[in-house]
Amino acid sequence: MSSLLEVAGVSVAFDGFKAINDLSFEIGAAELRAIIGPNGAGKTTFMDIVTGKTRPDSGRVDYGEPPASLLRMSESEIARAGIGRKFQRPTVFEQQSVRDNLTMALDNARDPLSVVFYRPFATDMDRVAELAREIGLADQLNRMAGELAHGQKQWLEIGMLLAQDPKLLLVDEPAAGMTLDEREHTTDLLKRAAETRAVIVVEHDMEFVRRLNCKVTVLHEGSVLAEGSIDHVTGHQQVIDVYLGR
Amino acid sequence: MERTFLIRHPSVMIFIALLALFTLGATILSEGFGIGLISTSFVKTLGKTLCLCLVAIAMDLVWGYCGILSLGHFAFFGLGGYMIGMWLMYERTKGIVVDQLAAAQLPPTPEEVREAIGAQIFGVVGGSEIPTIWMFADSLIIQLALVVLVPGLLALVFGWLAFRSRVTGVYLSILTQAMTLALSLYLFQNDSGLRGNNGLSGLQNIPGAENISQDVVSVWFLWASALALGAGYLLAAWLVAGKFGNVVRGIRDDEARVRFLGYNVEAYKLVVFTLTAVIAGIAGALYYPQAGIINPAEIAPIASIYLAVWVAIGGRGRLYGAVIGAALVSLLSTWFTSGRAPDIPLGFYTIEWVDWWLVLLGFGFVLVTLFAPQGLGGLVDRLVRNPRAARPQPARPPQSAKEPA
């Protein structure tokens, strides 16, 4: 299987503290992957590196077909190359409507001139309506995003990612603060998204990961501790020691 | 800008209508075209106020909408004034010089005319050479182009350097302030080529229109200023109403998020910064012929800070807020500092407004910040337009109540 993203031997240190330590990781083009690990394991930093927010001290980050290095691209270039990211804390534009949030994320030209002359044509508005249906916000399109419930904001953010139509989706702790119903809905969303693209989900909650029913990578102190099915990693002695046994 | 835009944004239509009414009213009351109820100097004050409203709109775009607290937009305003001032002063002096030399026996050579102009304009700073930067001063077209190009290019280069290095927040404000300070200090020098602290004067005299009374010229400039303000307001409203406005507001609220959506945040900031610098330059080019004089003190950093205060008082992120703030505060300021406001004798001390006006302004600023953080424009929103915003925030939907403890 050819991989969509290949991270090889990546390290990054903050003031001498190695947050990521010789990390290697690969994911295929239509794959769902969960990354788990204790607090401070480097999960968010890993996403920062892939999305260009943090530059690694060493290592390779290659993406796409043919593979191109992400290390020389800016955040917005990486995003336009098809990598979408959902942050740990829901970040939607609270003072704008759900429709405007989704429209901004749509996969259209993003240079200032095109955006100045952008007209919301029917095809785009249909797509927005369809996305809103998918994330359960069809009747909330005109609401300010700031008025939404916490879970709805998380979905809106996922909807914005889907609107970007990325090839690789990075999702940081989507289930945090969600009710059980909301979690189930979120699991469905992510699974469906992974049918046509690669999705990496960072999650704390073991039940949630179990429901995703996918390959799991365990991160610890900045490198991969174990990788495999959920049953494989939960049976792994070291994993039990550092994470599950806490 | 199609018709649906105006229909969907009634506040823009209301503004344009009010502006037209205001201009018409001032014309009818003026000495030049009407019944002469208001003095020509007051017509000029009104015209200048419209220009200040226009630069406030630029400030609101860059700060209120894009989140860049620029403390340099009055420098762009001043540069626009200098650029048009050069033509006004050069051509006017040329007219005078040619008249003087016409009395001589031999017709003057172009060289003699140039020398005489140089001596007239630069004698005050001990020179008579016409500096290189004045080489286009005899061309109205080129100087008008420079009104747009000089502030625009300065903003482009400055913005490119600053945004590319990801300078944001208070550091960016300090940087823009430093740019403003450097520019005004440079202009204060006699060898800056722009007459040092004397600045450019006599700008109210329009070359080629010497025989037309200021009563009339002042109304022309009022019209031009109203036209520019109306056009600037329309352009700004159209820009912020669409997706561009959403992206720009997004940059203000969370620029990292906008970046991860794939937008080149630096490019957007640069576009907004440069465009608003150009608008500021145009506003300045209309302001200073009405003021009659421009000198480097106009560009001093404090002017740009006032500009931010106007927009804050009027209400950031709403265009009419910027207009309300600029008009109200600058007119009040004119009134208080012109000695027309009655002093208040307290017996042991007399409050003289010329000195106390700034204290009052500071106090007003604090009051607005505390009690109307959305500014006066926000009050307008709450009272007139948007009854929804006056209600408390709607309760959260019931889902969150189910959340397990």
Ligand SMILES: Nc1ncnc2c1ncn2[C@@H]1O[C@H](COP(=O)(O)OP(=O)(O)O)[C@@H](O)[C@H]1O
């Ligand atoms: N910008 C930064 N500066 C300094 N330390 C950081 C920075 N970002 C992350 N860290 C540190 O790196 C480690 C990994 O953090 P993070 O990737 O957020 O962990 P996780 O998301 O797995 O909980 C933590 O110890 C954190 O304190």
Ligand SMILES: [Mg+2]
């Ligand atoms: Mg994290």
